[in-house]
Amino acid sequence: MQGLRMTLRSLLSRDRAETEMDQELRFHIEMETEKNVRRGMTPERARTEALRTFGGVEKTKEQCREERGGRWVEQLLQDLHYGARTLRKQPGYAAVVVLILALGIGANTAIFSAVHGILLRPLPYPQEDRLVILRQSAALAGQEDVHVSPMEMADYRARSRVLADLVEHHTMGFTLLDRGEPQRVQTGVVSWSFFDVLGVKPILGRTFRPEDEKPGAEPVLVLSHEYWRSRGSDPRIVGRAMEMNDKTHTVVGVLPPVPRYPAEDEIYMPTTACPFRASEHAATDREMRMLTAFGRLRSGIPLAQARADLAGVFGQLRAEYPEDYPAEQGFDAALLPLREELVREARPKLLILLGTVGLVLLIVCANVANLTLSRLVQRQRELALRSALGAGRGRIARQLLTESALLALAGGAAGLLLALPALRLLTTFAARFTPRAHEIGVDGTVLLFTVGASLLTGLLAGVAPAFSRHDPTAMLKEGGDRGTAGGKSLRMRNALIVFQLAASFMLLIGAGLTLRSLWELEQVNPGFRPERVTAAGVFLDWNRYDSEERSWGVFNALLERIGSHPGVASVAVGTTYPLNDSVPWNNALLIEGRAPVPGEAAAPVDLRLASAEYFSTLGIPVLKGRAFNEGDHADAPPVVIVNRSLVRRFWGDRDPLGQRISLDQGENWRTVVGVVGDVKQYGLDQEVADEIYRPFAQYSSYTGNVLVRSDLPAATVEKLVRDSLRAIDPQQAVHDVRTLEDVRAESLAPSRLTTTLLAIFAVLALVITAAGIAGILAFSVSQRTHEIGIRMALGAVPGDVRFMILRQAAMLVLPGLALGMAGALVLTRVLTSLLFGVEPTDPVTFVAVSLLLLGVAAVACFVPARRATEIHPMVALRSM
Amino acid sequence: MNKAKSDLLQGTLDMLILKTLALEAAHGWGIAQRIQQVSRDVLQVNQGSLYPALYRLEHQGWIAAEWGTSENNRKAKFYRLTQEGRRQLDAETENWERVSAAIDRILRIAEKTA
Helix, strand or coil: CHHHHHHHHHHHCHHHHHHHHHHHHHHHHHHHHHHHHHCCCCHHHHHHHHHHHHCCHHHHHHHHHHHHCCHHHHHHHHHHHHHHHHHHHCHHHHHHHHHHHHHHHHHHHHHHHHHHHHHHCCCCCCCHHHEEEEEEEEHHHCECCCCECHHHHHHHHHHCCCEEEEEEEEEEEEEEECCCCEEEEEEEEECCCHHHHHCCCCCEECCCCHHHHCCCCCCEEEECHHHHHHCCCCCCCCCCEEEECCEEEEEEEECCCCCCCCCCCCEEEEHHHCCCCCCHHHHHCCCCCCEEEEEEECCCCCHHHHHHHHHHHHHHHHHHCHHHCCHHHCEEEEEEEHHHHHCCCHHHHHHHHHHHHHHHHHHHHHHHHHHHHHHHHHCHHHHHHHHHCCCCHHHHHHHHHHHHHHHHHHHHHHHHHHHHHHHHHHHHHHHCCCHHHHHCCCCHHHHHHHHHHHHHHHHHHHHHHHCCCCCHHHHHHHCCCCCCCCHHHHHHHHHHHHHHHHHHHHHHHHHHHHHHHHHHHHHCCCCCCCCCEEEEEEECCCCCCCCHHHHHHHHHHHHHHHHCCCCEEEEEEECCCCCCCCCCCEEECEECCCCCCCCCCCCEEEEEEECCCHHHHHCCCEEEECCCCCCCCCCCCCEEEEEHHHHHHHCCCCCCCCCEEECCCCCCCEEEEEEECCCCCCCCCCCCCCEEEEEHHHCCCCEEEEEEEECCCHHHHHHHHHHHHHHHCCCCEEEEEEEHHHHHHHHHHHHHHHHHHHHHHHHHHHHHHHHHHHHHHHHHHHHCHHHHHHHHHCCCCHHHHHHHHHHHHHHHHHHHHHHHHHHHHHHHHHHHHHCCCCCCCCHHHHHHHHHHHHHHHHHHHHHHHHHHHCCCHHHHHHCC | CCCCCECCCCCHHHHHHHHHHHHCCEEHHHHHHHHHHHCCCCECCCHHHHHHHHHHHHHHCCEEEEEEECCCCCEEEEEEECHHHHHHHHHHHHHHHHHHHHHHHHHHHHHHHC
């Protein structure tokens, strides 16, 4: 209490406290003087003697101030004031340090804002920790997610006792007519309580109600915030009628901006409004698995208990319908927390980036510490003077730390400015891995992080200089301006450089490995030739085109129209095309004359539809037999073409031509007429799937992708496709027109972005480190001017001097390299998930990075080494 | 022992100040004189440590300061012991006696064996 009062008093009335201290000490000296006079000294002598016995008055005062309390606030203000003045006097040094700090802190702020927005912040749903996904998988068939069928939905709803609600979602593409041009919209088909389970409240109108999902209900739509905005943010949109699937749908509400999960749906409709979901087929086929199921756990039910309950329900289903849950496919059902699921893909990448920028910040700290140590040598006189005037070692250390913190805060502010524009790049990056990407932003927590990171950086960078040895008395005694650099301080600085080199090496290895992995990906033969091919999605109104003849009729007419254009080399239609983010559409395969082997027959194969020129348009080689042709029409004998991978799996070296297979448990048999090359359908880094192609004409499909090989510009091709379709049926929409080269580039984009980010940070680290090496060598040359001068006077030639400097550099670079290599061998393992076709210990990368680092270090040595050789012996010696 | 004057042990200065002030309030110079006199010039109080110690003790609330008039009619800062200070002095005295008795015993044993 007393202490606090004294602290406050000394703070509030500092001047008074100072005066009182002054008076008190003066009184002491006067008393001492009087005593001396009484002992018979002359007044002058008495006073001198009194002062002598007292010792340093200023020093005593300073110590009294230390003890007085509240001193630290006072000193902090003093330090800040003094620090700011010192830094103003050395603007070059301050600018360089602030810039380096800004880069380091800015990078960390940017990455942290992504980590915070995506990984740390709770989902923008109420009680988000109760939200789960119910996922069925077939692990033995290699399928993480087989989705849930409408029948299974009904069973889980009826039987689960741990879920407050279970709702479904699937995405369909529908053609929507809203006052004009037909437009394909991605539509989320959901249970009526879908938004209630997520806790999303509309910003306009309402979400769905139970009566919206009753059979025969009036079709209604809820718009996503993004779609509403793209339609001009009309505040009176509720009640508007839109044509879809030959029915009039009424808009009843608009959602707030929330992450669009599980799909980037533009609009939503209840299950009964979706012709596909409401069909009789969907209600009776347990294996029509197309839904994603979301649940909200009852309050108070822990996840473990919920999982146990679900396992019980799934056990019942499997026992009741064994043929729908083949044991050899490893069927299972699980509950997964929604938040984990949303960020599953993004998490490892963000954590790797966070580690990377953390390392960059450490390099920055080491670099700034080194710069500050160099300054310190030049400031020895000033510090010695302060020390002589009564500043204790702790006080000087505090002063230096304050300066360092001041610089770090300035660096943090500048870093924040650098981070802001980087956020957009990061959002683009993260959007490829998580729907939460749009939650990246700078908020209070991020600002707090920046301030915290700045102060920590200031502390880390300031601690070595603050506690380095400086002997003030030696300094004053010598009176020279060139204090002994101090072996300990130099060792510290060398250690910091070695650390920077090692850390840079590790970052460069990380960037090098991802770069090499990207290169490997680029080299992958995709199995098709994307050049000059443009794809355009066509989505027919499936109520109108519900048979083979009708849908093929449209597609066939479309192919004829487009193909008749003189600039078109070839045109085809397929259900999908390679690298098109398509979901596998698979069936179990039966081969005639061969009993199904357990496990083998059940493993699914991918099914595709392809028109006659599909393979030639895409440049997929026909290895055996023939491609499809005009003869493979709806009434002709059913045929299939298989890929090489499938042949290898089921026939080995035997000839598959003429063999018959069934895709419907033996009901219909189809003859194999050709074998085509393997294609990377799902990604350049993915395994090739076993594929079966069927003629487009022999199966009803209301969706297709028209593929045009042509020298015409993509825009012309797009117009050609649109015009052709409009001429056939003006109400049908063309969507997603892209060139296959773009598609291929797009499939590389995630790797490219990751590599770019890692490379930016690695180069940043390298530049900072190189500057550090150059700095420490230049400093050492300037410190050793005399020595070099003497050596040259004694006959050393410039080559010798250069060798001496280079040897000194090598003493730093080689241990740094060795240390970095050891660290990299341990740390790069975390990159494994990002790498393709490259081992984390890839020797090529290690050698290349070593050479790069050596090269950069050599360049960094060049200037100081040359300066050393230019030292004139006479000048150097005379200045001694 | 050649050296007639002994430097104060670290930490004992606080105790001596408290003890001195337990007898009567005094100003800094007075405290120094008193310690020197009572110890018959064996203990020299270095002013460089006296005043910081006074500020420290005041900050801890063991002593309180007020301005008064000195014996030669001058304005001086007088220190007196607080209640807390008295308790602290008792604790320190007890501790000192325990430690010095222990050291004493050890020294005696050493004499016998020698």
